[in-house]
Amino acid sequence: MRVLTSWPAACVMLVVALAPSSVLGQQTESCLVVENDKTAPVRKSVAALASGAREVDVKQVVRLTSAGMKSLGNLPLAYVKVVRVEPVTDGSAQPSFVRLFEESPADPIGGERSLETHFSFSRKGDYALFVYGAPAFSWPLPPTIDSGDPLCPPTHVNVVELTPEERPDFPGVRGQWWGTYRVPTTVELGASVFVRRIGVAATAALDPTHLGSRSNPENVNPVTAAIDVRYRGARGYVGGGVRYYPDEEPDRDQLRLIVVAGEELPSFKGRPMWLLLGLRLEQLQKNFLSELRLEFAFRFDLWGSRP
C-alpha cells in the first residue's frame, strides 16, 4: 500500500456518514466513516450492533469522507487521532492513538479514491476521532499533530463488547465451496452447508490419469463422487460418509465408506486453506484393516465461503 503524497481534493466524492457531529453546536457532515473491515465476523442478530455501534477487537476501516477530503485542502498527509472519551481515566489525560491515512484501493464501481486506515478498539466505551493534516513527515522532530487544530469536528464511535452467546464461533447457516488437490493425481470440487456445527458435504473428484480408452483395465473410475456428514470443531472438522465409484472393480465395493478430517490453515489472500486427511475402506469385510487406504489433500476455499 502506498501513501498518497498529493491528490486533487475535488476529485473525491465518497460520502458516507456514520455518526453525527455536533461540536460547536453545528450539525455538519462527518469527516470520517468507521465500518467493519471485510475480515470481520458477521453478527447479524445482535441488537447492539444494529444501532451502529462497533464491536470490541474487531478490525475497523476508518475512511475519510468527501467532507474530510475537502477539509484537507492541499495538505498531502492526513492523520487520525483516536481519543478514548469513556471510560474516564483517573489522574491523567485521556489516552489517544495516532495513525496515518493511506490511499485506499480504487472503488471498483465509481473509480474514486479515498484515504483510509485500520484500527481496532480494545475497550468498550466511547471514542472521538479527529482528523489532522500535515505538509510533510516530521522526522527527526516528533509529529506535531497534538499541538495543532483538528481539521473538522470529531466523529464519535460507540464500542460494545458482545457476550460469548452473541459471538459464537460458528453461527447460523453457512455455505462453503472449494477446490481440492488430493495426492497424488486427483482434483476435486466440493460444497457443504453447515447449520452451526453440523454440516453436509458433497464432492466430485477427477483423476486424469485414469482417463483414456475404456478398454484399458487401468482406466476405471476417473470420476467419483462422495457425500458425508461433518462436525465442525475449533481446529477443523471430522465426519463420515460414502464415496461412489461408478465402474465395478474386482474386490472393491462401489460404495465405499470414508472417514474425513480437515484442519483449517491460515487463510491465503482472505480465503481459508485446509489440510485434509481421509480414510477409505475399499471393501467391507471382516479383515477390514488391510482394506483401509489413507488419503492426504489440500483444500482451497473459493469465493464467498464462510468457514
Add this chain to the structure above:
Amino acid sequence: MRTFTTLVPVAAIVCLGAACITHSPVRTFDSVNTSQPAAACKVPPVSSQQGCAMDPLLPAQVVSRGVCTSSAALQADSLEGERDRLAVKCASWERHQPITTSSTSLPHKGFDLHVLEFDDEGLPWNRAQQAETFDVLERQLRAEPAVVVAFVHGWKNDASVCNGNLSCFRDVLEILAKGEIHFARPRQGGAATSPPVTPRRVIGVYIGWRGGTVRAKGLKQLTFWGRKHTAHVVGDNGAVTAVIDRLRTMVDKARRLQPRRNAFRTTSMIFIGHSFGAALLYSAVATSLNGKVGAAIQGATGLEAGPAAAEVAQRSLTNARPPVSDHSIEVETDGDLVILVNPAMEASRFANLNQTRNLKFKETQMPMFLTFGSEADGAVGGFFPLGQAFATLARSARSRDIWFSMEKGFGLYEPYHTHRLVEKPDAQIPQPERTSGTCRCTSNLAAFGDALILRLDPLYELLRNATTPPPDDALRMSGYQETMYTRLEPVRDVDPNNPFIMASVDPQVIGGHSDIFNARFMDFLIEYVIKNEIKRNKHGAYGPGLTDPAVRTGAEKTL
C-alpha cells in the same frame, strides 16, 4: 516410481541420522570429548595482534585469547584470507581492527565479537572457553562504556565463520562502531562548538546453536520439527538464560559506575533473536517476563476493583480477551530490549503476555519486548503453520481463535498485533540489494552503512543541541513514531507506554524471512534504541547516576 518412493525416505533417514551422529561445535571444541583444539588451530593468523586497538589495562593473556581480524581480511579470496578464516574458526573472540580515516569508509575504532556455542541440550560446548569469554567481557565493560548487542541466529544457521547471519551481524557491529565515532566528534552548533564525546566500545555476542544440521538442499526442510524442538530445549534448559542474566548483571554493574548525564555515554544492551533463534531467546526470557508482568499486576492496587471491575469480571469469564485496567502499573525492567524478528514459533506462547495489551502503564515505563513479523515472511506465514498442523495433531483447542494462535507464527497472529511498521513514501530509501562472496552479508548491509550514519546526522544534531530532556510525550515508545524511513503506528488503542510491542511489518521494510539485515529495518532499530536510551537516561531506570566520587568508590567495591 516404487524405487523412487523407497529411496527418498531412505536417503532422508540416512542424511538426518548422519546429522544427529555428527553432533559437534563449529567455533570451538567439545570439551567433554577432547581436551585440545584441532591441530589446524595452531596456525597463526596473518593479521597482526598489534593491529587491534585494545584497552591497555587488559592483561596480556586476556588479549592473547582473541584473534585480531577485520571484515576485509575475512572476505579476501586469497590464501591469506583462508588462513585468517581458519584462525578465526579456532577462536571464540574476534577483535576487529580499527579503520582510520579513509576516502572510501567512515572510520571506527574496532569492535569485538564473542561467540558462545551451545549443544542440542542447551549446554555450552566448552565451559572453560565460555568462562574466559565472560572474563574478557567483564573487563571490557568495566574499562569503558559499551554498546552490547547479543544475537541469536535462526534455523539453517550456526556459528561458523562465514555463516550468513554471522557475516551480517559483523556488518551491523561495524556500522554501530562507525556511528559511535561519527556522532562523538565535536560539532558546530549555533555559536558554540559542542565538545567531543568519547565513543563507546561496540561488543557483539553471537549465541550459536545447531540451527542447521543438514547441508543437502531439499532435505533441510525436513529438519523443521527437530530444530524447532531443539531451539526451545536450548532456551528452556537454563544455560542461555544464565548467559543472559550474567550479561545483564555485568552491564548493570558497569552502568552504575557511569555518569548518566549523557545517554550516549552509558552502556547499552540489546538482545535480538531471529526465526528459531527468536524462539530460543523467548524460551530463555519468557518465564522472567511473565513473572515480572504478574508481579506488576499483582502489585497494582485497584486492578480488581473500581470502575473496571465488572469488565474485568466479564472478561475473566469469557477467557477470550485480556483484562482492562485504568490503574497505571510499571513492570520492572532495566531498559534492555529483547527484540524478536520473524520469530518461528506459535503465537499462543504469547497468550499470557498479551494480557498487558489493555493495561495502563506509567510514563516512566521502559520498553521491554519487541516483536516484528514481516507480512512477506513465507517461511513463518506458510511453511510454519503447515508444520504446526502436524506437530499439534494430538492437541485440542477451545475455539477457532485459539487454534489459529496455536498454528500461526508468533509475529503474524493479528489479534495480538499492537502496531504496524510501515515504510514512508520516500525516493531516498535504499532499495533491497543482494550480493555474494566469501564471508559477505548477502543483503549488502555494509554498502549502506556509511550513508545510513550520515543520514542520521540531523537526529543526532537535534539530540545534542537539546538543552533539556525531551518531554515525556515524545518518549512514549509505544505511541505513533516516525523514523527516517519508516513509521510505527498503533493498530489498536494500546497504551502509549506499553512495554510490549507486537508489530506486523510492511513487506517494503522486511521483505521476507531472512531480509532482516537491511538498511530500512536497521535504521528503525537504531533510532528506536537511541530513543530508548534517552528515556532510560531521563528516568534513571537503572538507579541514580553515580557521579559522586565517594559513591562511585563504594560501587566499585561491590564489583
